[in-house]
Amino acid sequence: MRSRPSGVIIYGDGCVGYPLIYPQLTTLCLLRKGRDYFVSTPKRLELISVCIKMLSGGHGEVNPNSSWHSSRGAWLSYLAGVLALHLFLLSIPLISIPTAWTLTNVIHNLANYLFLHQIKGTPWQLLDQGKSRLMTAWEQIDYGQQFTTTRKFITIIPIVLFLLTSFYTKYEFNHFAINFATLLLVLIPKLPQFHMVRLFGINKY
Template sequence: MESFSNTNSSWPNLRGSIATNVFVLVFLRMGLGLIPGITVEAAWTITNLLYYSITFIMFHWVLGVPFALNQGEFEDMTLWEQMDKGEPFTPAKKYLTVIPILLFLISTHYSHYDVPTFGINFIALVIVLIPKFPSMHRVRIFGINQKSNTD
């Protein structure tokens, strides 16, 4: 039983959050496609990078909760670590892992990346995927983004 719920991290479990993700992506890609002079490759790359960087900042960079909760229990945890009480392989975490990979695969399919563009997209995806692995739970590689002093 939970004595309280972490309202900061429960929204990815809401119905419609997958649809919102897909909708945002379609909107982004189509919007970029409407800009005159932009190539297909550039449109896909920008879509990928925007989605990756926004989700990375939201789920893996910002620490804590924006309000006081349980004496600061979550103050050194990312949103990903707060979600579903830190358990891996939950439905929300599954779709949030699958969507960026699918996005990458679709983008390579519909475009003809040259090697540098492919590299940029590839590295961005790897960076986004690393913190999603269960073994990276509460791990700060090289102390990046380390906040509190645990005694």
């Protein structure tokens, strides 16, 4: 039996106890199947539901970091952020239109790489025995399932942005080379073949 500072106890049989939060609850067994959680306990299922939400950041998910990307609000905020960045760069008098497009693409791709493929862990306290600490945000999306709608959406955006940038820069070589290089930077880590792979040990720990 292993204890945690928060009062959560992980038993060897996979059950989770909350002796400090709800002493009247002995054990809580969670069996995950897809996104459904089957709970077995003899007392007060409503308290169990509250307890799960408290420990998982209020979402009722084992790992909320795997699901919030699927929110249509998150998608809209993502697109709005890219548009706002581009309009801001266009509003600067010293920046030409081709340069504004290239800067939009480069800034977007660098931010995409940093937040999805470089930063690891979650801002929530999870019950996964620290597994998520070694996983990037991209690897946590939809619990690692490949080719989901969310993964396709996040993959398509850099490609569409690259095509628009190439068109508005008239395929000028310098712009094209920079934009294509940053496109590869965010596309290659998204391939299923590179799931949980650390090339040359980069970002391994």
